[in-house]
Amino acid sequence: MVGLVIVTHSATLADGVGELARGMGGEVPIELAGGIDAPEPALGTDATRVLEAIERADQGDGVLVLMDLGSAVLSAEMALDLLPPERREGVLLCEAPLVEGAVAAAVTAKLGASLAEVAAEARGSLAAKATHLGSAEAAAPAMATTGDGSRTLTLTVPNPLGLHARPAARFVQTAGGFDADITVTNLTAGRGPSSGRSLNAIATLGVRQGHEILVSASGPQAQEALAALEALAGRGFDDEAVEAPPTPAPAGPPVVPEGALAGLPAAPGTAVGAARHFKAVAPEIPTGPAADPEAEWERLGEARERVREEIRTTRDSVAARAGEYNAAIFDAHLLFLDDDALLGPARRAIFEQGRNAAQAWNEAAEAVAADYRGLDDEYLGARADDLTGVARQVVAQLVGGTTPAAALVEPGILLAADLTPADTASLDRELVRGIATAYGGPTSHSAILARSLGIPAAVGLGEPLLDVPEGTHLALDGDAGAVYVDPAADLVRTYEQRSAEREAEARRALASAQRPATTRDGTSIEVVANVGSPADVDAAVVNGAEGVGLLRTEFLFLERDSLPGEDEQYAAYAEIGQRLGGRPLILRTLDVGADKPLPYLPQRVEANPFLGVRGIRLGLAQPELLETQLRAALRAAADQPLKVMFPMVTMLAEFRAATAVLARAREQLDERGVRAGRIDVGVMVEVPATALAAHAFAPEVDFFSIGTNDLTQYTLAAERGNDAVAPLADALHPSVLRLIGMVAEAAEAEGKWVGVCGELASDPLAVPALVGLGVSELSVNPPAVPATKEAVRQVDSGAARALAGEALRLASADEVRALLAGEEASLAHQISTP
Ligand code: PEP
Ligand code: MG
Secondary structure (H helix, E strand, O other): OEEEEEEEOOHHHHHHHHHHHHHOOOOOOEEEEEOOOOOOOEOOHHHHHHHHHHHHHOOOOEEEEEEEOOHHHHHHHHHHHHHOHHHHOOOEEEEOOHHHHHHHHHHHHOOOOHHHHHHHHOOOOOHHHHHHOOOOHHHHHHHHHOOEEEEEEEEOOOOOOOOOOHHHHHHHHHHOEEEEEEEEEOOOOEEEEOOOOOOOHHHHHOOOOOOOOEEEEOOHHHHHHHHHHHHHHHOOHHHOOOOOOOOOOOOOOOOOOOOOEEEEEEEOOOOEEEEEEEEOOOOOOOOOOOHHHHHHHHHHHHHHHHHHHHHHHHHHHHHHHHHHHHHHHHHHHHHHOOOOHHHHHHHHHHHHOOOHHHHHHHHHHHHHHHHHHHHOOHHHHHHHHHHHHHHHHHHHHHHHOOOOOOOOOOOOOEOOOOOOOHHHOOOOOOOOOEEEEOOOOOOOOOOHHHHHHHOEEEEHHHHHHHHHHOOEEEEOOOOOOEEEOOOOOHHHHHHHHHHHHHHHHHHHHHHHHHOEEEEEOOOOEEEEEEEEOOHHHHHHHOOOOOOOEEHHHHHHHHOOOOOOHHHHHHHHHHHHHHHHHOEEEEEEEEEEEEOOOOOOOOOOOOOOHHHOOOHHHHHHHHHHHHHHHHHHHHHHHOOOEEEEEEEEEEEEHHHHHHHHHHHHHHHHHHHHHHOOOEEEEEEOOOOOHHOOOHHHHHHOOOEEEHHHHHHHHHHHOOOOOOHHOOOOOOOOHHHHHHHHHHHHHHHHOOEEEEEEEEEEHHHHHHHHHHHHHHOEEEEEEEHHHHHHHHHHHOOOOOHHHHHHHHHOOOOOHHHHHHHHHHHHHHHHHHHHHH
C-alpha cells in the first residue's frame, strides 16, 4: 500500500490533516512531519523529521509526500536527497493542495492504487471544490489529470423527449448520491463534456431521443455511480409518463377561424369570460455595485432558501391537485436553485465584478436560459421559461417584493405572454375559467399542469393577444386552440352550453364517486387508492376512495442522503391518517432494492436487479431498517386503522421472519412505554411462487394484496418499463389471471380477503374479471376511483364468475381483452335498452 507523508510548518496542522486523512484511509500508513523542536516546539520544517517520516511510511509500494508551503518544499527535497538513490524512485513529492490532496490520496491508496494513481487523484482533488464553486476553468484541467483512473459508460437515450428537465433531474440526483466526479458528453451532437451534477449543464447538451452519451466517472465510488446511472437509464430515467411532443402540423399558413386568434390547443374545454391580464411584472433589478461581496453572497443564499420553501409549498399543492407526476417538475426547479451553472457565474460576478446579488443571479440565469433557447428545441425552449421563472422568484426575494402570482381578483380568462409552472400552480381554479398565452407550446409544463387542473387552455396565440383590452368579452376554445374576441351571441351560447355539460358530467362522476361500489347483485367491493405521499391522499379522498390500499412508503426514503428516523416516519403516517379522516390505510413496507438504490444504503451491483435484493429481501437483510419502519407504523396504528403488508415476498419463511421483526418492534415500544396499535398483516403477491403457494400462506396471513405490475413481469419474463417487451407484459394474460384466481381460492378457504393493487385494478375493462375471480378490494390511482366504482356497479357476480372462467381457458391477453370488450359492449347495450 502506498504510504503518505504530511509535511507542514505546524505540528498541530499536521495532526489535523493526518486525522482527516486517516478517517478516510483506514490502515494506509500516514506519517506526519510537522513543526520543529529546537529549542522548543515551534513553527518550521525539518528535513530529518521528513526523512524519518518517509522511512516509517514506506511499505515498499512507494510514498507520496504532501507539503504546505515554502520551507516545507525545501525540507522535503532535502530529505529526498538524503535517501539512498535506489529508494528515491519510490518517493514522489506532490504539488497537490495539502488538505484535499491528503484526503484524496488516502482514499485512493486504501483501494490499493499505484503511486502514480494516488498522485493523480491527489492532484485532481481540487476538481470537486472548483466545480462546486463554479470555477470550471480550474476543474477542467484537474479532470484531465485524473483521466487515467476514470471509468466510462456509453448509453443511448430512449426517452421520447431526450434528456429534458425531468430525466436530467433524475440523472443529477442519482449522480449526486455518489462520491465521484461525473461528466457527460453528447457523442451524437458532439457537445460536452459537462458536469453530471448540473441540471442545466446536462439539459443544454441537447440530448434527444436516440442520442448516444458518454458518462465518465472518477473517484472512490465511480463504479457504483455508473452502475446506478446505467440502472436509471434502463428505467427510462424514471420518465415513463412523458408524452412526446405532438407532430408539428404540416407547414403552411395557420387556418385562422374568422374573428379569432389562432394558436395551439393546450388543455381541453371551452370557457367564456372577461379578459384578465396576468400582472407578472418582472421585479426591478437594482444596478448599483455592492460594497460587501460577502454580504451579497449571503443575501443570495438566504433568498434561495426562501424560494426553496416557496417551491416546496407549490409542489405539495400541485401534488394534491394534480398528482405526484405533475408535481415532479418542481424537483427540477429546486435543482435550478443549487445548480453550479448558475451559482458559479453568480459568485464570480459578485466577488470579481462587484455586482449586487440580484444582478449577479439574474445575469447568470439569463445566460443559461439563452443556452436553452439556442438549442432550437421547442421542449428545451420551454425549460428556459421555467428557469427564468425560478430566477424571477429569487430576484423578487432579493429586492423585497413578493413573487407576482395572485393575478386574478375577479373571474375571467387569464391572458399572459407565458406562464411559468409556478404561476400556473398558483392560479385560483374558481376565478380562472381559461388560460390564453401569446407564447409557449402544448408541451410546456404550464400546459401539462392546466390539463391536469382541468382548466381549458390555448397557447401560442401571438402578440395580438397582449393588446386585447382588459375586461373584453372572450370565448376560449381549448380543444381547437383559439380565442374569439367579442364573440357573437350564438357562439357564446354554444360555448356556455358545452362547458356547462362538461361541468355537469364531472360533477355527476364526482357525486357518485362518494357512494360505495356494490355489484348489481349486492356484493360490496372496496375501492381504495394507491398513494405515494401525504399530498396524494387528498386527491384520493376527493375522488371517493374509501381508504388507501397501497401506501408506497418509498417517498420517505428517496431523494435524501440519510435514512428517515422513527419519529419522522411516524409523523408522515400520522399525517396520512389525519388526511384520511378515519378511512383505513394499508402501509407497504419499504420496497427499494438494487433497481431503486438508496445512495446512503450501498448495495452490491447486481446483473439482474429485479431478481436481486429488493423489497422484503432488503428489509430482512437490514432488519434494523424494517424494525424502525414497523415501530413508526405501530405507533401510528394506535390512533388510526392501519394494516401493513410486505413487498416481494417469495417464501413463507420470509413472511414469518418479517412478522418476527414486527413482534420485536412491538416489544421495543412496550419497553419504552409507547402506545402501539393492532395491525393486520398481509402479503403482497408479486412473485408467481407466492401465488402458487398461496394455500400455505393463507392460514398465516390476514390478507393478500396482488401487485400485478411485478407479478406480470415475473410471470411473463417481461421486464416492466422495457419498451421492447412491453406488449408481452399484459396483466390480462390468462396465466396472470390464473395466479390471481389461485390466490383468491386459497384465501377463501381460510376466510381471508384478496385485493389487487397493481395497475390492472385501474383498468375498468378488467374489473368484471377480477371480481369474478374472487377479488374483493381494488386499489387504484386516485383519478381512476370514480370510473372503477362505476365499473363495479355494472357487474353481476354470477356472470362475472362465468366470464372469468372463460378468460382462464383462453390463450393470450389479446383474446382476454376481446372477450372482456365484447362483454362490456353487450352490457352497455342491455343497460341502454329498456
Ligand atoms: C405491483 O408490483 O403491482 C405494485 C403495486 O407494486 P409497485 O408497482 O410499487 O412495484
Ligand atoms: Mg411491486
